[in-house]
Amino acid sequence: MRIGIDIGGTNIGMGLLNSKLDMVYKSEMPTEKEKGYQYIRDKLIHAIEDMISRAGELGEKLDSIGIGIPGIADEEGDKVIFCTNLGWSNVPLGRDIRARFQIPVYIGNDATVAAIAESALGASRGYANSLFITIGTGIGGGIILDKKVYSGSHGLGSEIGHMIVGENFYDCNCGNRGCLETFASSTAMERYVRWEIERGFGDSLLLKDIENISAKAIFEGAAKGDRLSNMAVDRMVKYLVIGIANLINILDPDIIVLGGGVARAGDFLLERVRGLLPKYLLFKEMEYGKIELARLGDQAGIIGAAILGDYRQ
């Protein structure tokens, strides 16, 4: 059996998967990132021991452990190089877990891990070349080429949220201006609406609850015909489409899967993206990759982590 672990900034999800990739047991715990690396590592070790007991009760043994993190890890799965969200820099997570259990341990970026899950069991199942774009407070990406993870020669690849696609009115956290995630994330939509309100946009449903302007509220406003909400959705869709067209011009995958919190806007978002994309494509008469919504939701992180080893080159 395999364990998949999805380490997020707030919660850690864990699942025990059998050979058919059914999740036979699942658990969740708070990350408690403020308690530091060693505390979290020891908590993970206890939880893994518990899952090994459960595997034993089923007459099975544990074959491997995979971990998804909101950051980047080395190719060998020894250490987490950067994980800003958790305040980790060069922590030997893989090495420590492997030393304790003496089985293969893999670590990957959370968007990459979700890309794997969608490729194995979700929207991009059966396709050789797929991209996964996770759209939440930021934008992350996972690249699957020839049914393997592609993360580049130094592990820096698939950071599509930091592709520069235009000029914006504020800087990205990374220090650059014009990153895709400053146009098309939930944060970007909220900042754009606040910026228009500061510049004097006075007539919008969003003004009624100005403390709680969120991507969800903006999509709901747009569906009700609110003009500012629609401006924000149109702007988000325009730049998301530019990002997708750029990725098609570079990688030309079989399919691009949209996931993450913002993708919960569902068909409302999907139809606008599909409608605008042809305008930005270079070869308008040629077949290009499908655009689909993610199918696995919150489970993707655990499932993808569990099978990460199968997708490494």
Added chain:
Amino acid sequence: MRIGIDIGGTNIGMGLLNSKLDMVYKSEMPTEKEKGYQYIRDKLIHAIEDMISRAGELGEKLDSIGIGIPGIADEEGDKVIFCTNLGWSNVPLGRDIRARFQIPVYIGNDATVAAIAESALGASRGYANSLFITIGTGIGGGIILDKKVYSGSHGLGSEIGHMIVGENFYDCNCGNRGCLETFASSTAMERYVRWEIERGFGDSLLLKDIENISAKAIFEGAAKGDRLSNMAVDRMVKYLVIGIANLINILDPDIIVLGGGVARAGDFLLERVRGLLPKYLLFKEMEYGKIELARLGDQAGIIGAAILGDYRQ
């Protein structure tokens, strides 16, 4: 032996290569694109027959033919799908040549073919993952992953000149606004200088020969300290670096090779690109791909075409 054919808008270069990839015979002829596909095809067939005779004189036979075109071809090498420069659309070049000589015939995009040549014998030799950026009147790209050509699931990939990287003052030929080639090609540099002059920039060496403003003249002006020339070079370098940083964030190759006419500015360009790039990188402390100039010059098209078959997946 193999034949490599480099079909350009003005000239066609051909070379006969032995098993060590030495070019044992070379020829060149005008393209005469105005005479149409069948005329050019028949001219190519005659030239190939001539090279087969020469191979025979050396006691050798011809094993394959590879052709580079300024457009896109299907995966099978049967037909050229688009070649705007030559006015070709769905012409059966590969099928016709194969039917005549009964040996494998490969067709690829000219930037992809140059990427292959640099990967086999030039600046990116020995690296698994490399990108080639050809900077001339437009910008083209070639992607080599795991020592094979990567051109995507539908042959649309590696069109990096049409990656949207900002807002510009004029539209690209493709209909979009903000494509990399409208900021960083020779045409882009010339248009930018003319635009500044139209807007009243009155003091520049470039004004002395306003009919012949070229990327070469602009680079020469910049080396002499001319302010408008330096503004144009700085703008070109800024957007080229944004394009390179985007490609590192997506593909993270071992090496990026700069070729084409504008890259003849040589170290003057290379040093500026290398100097500015770290500012735009996401993980500033991590190792990233080298940036180098192309080494094979005009030969790259012929050599890369000759070995195209070896680099197909």
